[in-house]
Amino acid sequence: xxxxxxxxxxxxxxxxxxxxxxxxxxxxxxxxxxxxxxxxxxxxxxxxxxxxxxxxxxxxxxxxxxxxxxxxxxxxxxxxxxxxxxxxxxxxxxxxxxxxxxxxxxxxxxxxxxxxxxxxxxxxxxxxxxxxxxxxxxxxxxxxxxxxxxxxxxxxxxxxxxxxxxxxxxxxxxxxxxxxxxxxxxxxxxxxxxxxxxxxxxxxxxxxxxxxxxxxxxxxxxxxxxxxxxxxxxxxxxxxxxxxxxxxxxxxxxxxxxxxxxxxxxxxxxxxxxxxxxxxxxxx
Numbered sequence: 001x002x003x004x005x006x007x008x009x010x011x012x013x014x015x016x017x018x019x020x021x022x023x024x025x026x027x028x029x030x031x032x033x034x035x036x037x038x039x040x041x042x043x044x045x046x047x048x049x050x051x052x053x054x055x056x057x058x059x060x061x062x063x064x065x066x067x068x069x070x071x072x073x074x075x076x077x078x079x080x081x082x083x084x085x086x087x088x089x090x091x092x093x094x095x096x097x098x099x100x101x102x103x104x105x106x107x108x109x110x111x112x113x114x115x116x117x118x119x120x121x122x123x124x125x126x127x128x129x130x131x132x133x134x135x136x137x138x139x140x141x142x143x144x145x146x147x148x149x150x151x152x153x154x155x156x157x158x159x160x161x162x163x164x165x166x167x168x169x170x171x172x173x174x175x176x177x178x179x180x181x182x183x184x185x186x187x188x189x190x191x192x193x194x195x196x197x198x199x200x201x202x203x204x205x206x207x208x209x210x211x212x213x214x215x216x217x218x219x220x221x222x223x224x225x226x227x228x229x230x231x232x233x234x235x236x237x238x239x240x241x242x243x244x245x246x247x248x249x250x251x252x253x254x255x256x257x258x259x260x261x262x263x264x265x266x267x268x269x270x271x272x273x274x275x276x277x278x279x280x281x282x283x284x
Contacts, residue, residue, distance in 0.1 A: 008101025011082035021065040091149035108223040129179030181282040188279035203265035213260040
């Protein structure tokens with residue numbers, strides 16, 4: 001499967017470029033809004049991603065920013081691509097945030113999970129068990145849509161050039177019985193299988209490691225082919241919210257946290273053996 005451009009990434013690149021062009025003029029966001037007769041917060045909302053740039057908005061901005069012909073062509077293409085639909089848009093009711101759009105074009109995914117197996121490595125039955133536990137009011141149709149969306153994400157690992165995936169799992173993830181012993185055995189088998197994939201590294205952070213840098217919860221670092229155009233982002237999440245972080249200082253903090261977790265965790269070979277031992281503990 002070939003990689004296709006992510007509208008989410010193109011929208012982010014567009015707003016970053018618009019901010020760069022504005023900074024080049026030396027004008028504030030309020031200056032630009034006033035000159036164009038717009039509400040004073042409109043430019044800020046564009047640049048923060050709180051509002052979409054509409055086709056009618058781009059030409060006056062490019063005129064005011066004295067954009068070159070090359071810049072005009074590039075940003076017009078970005079606007080067009082940002083308004084396309086990613087496959088995940090069909091699941092907007094069960095994929096409430098932009099995470100999948102950022103994940104879709106990542107070349108490197110580094111994640112720490114403390115509660116459950118990451119979505120890209122979940123089996124279908126494991127997904128259903130999680131949905132049943134976490135969405136007690138979900139009917140069969142909603143459950144099926146969550147499962148379908150989660151399984152569709154896995155196509156990422158079948159791309160012609162899949163992203164590198166480095167996962168650190170708290171021991172609690174593989175000890176907690178989700179859905180029963182049979183489902184857990186199958187899920188652990190899936191993790192063991194993933195350990196053999198050339199683009200996947202899995203490490204287990206054992207209870208014996210004690211306190212660690214990510215006691216606050218799960219997070220994911222998403223990096224891209226061109227870090228100048230598309231800098232790394234971090235998603236820090238829990239069951240009720242997801243926080244997108246983009247500032248350099250925030251990214252550096254989470255990179256350091258992930259390095260500390262990797263250093264404390266079992267190495268990948270030890271982790272594969274650990275998973276096999278835990279799987280053997282579940283009765284047939």
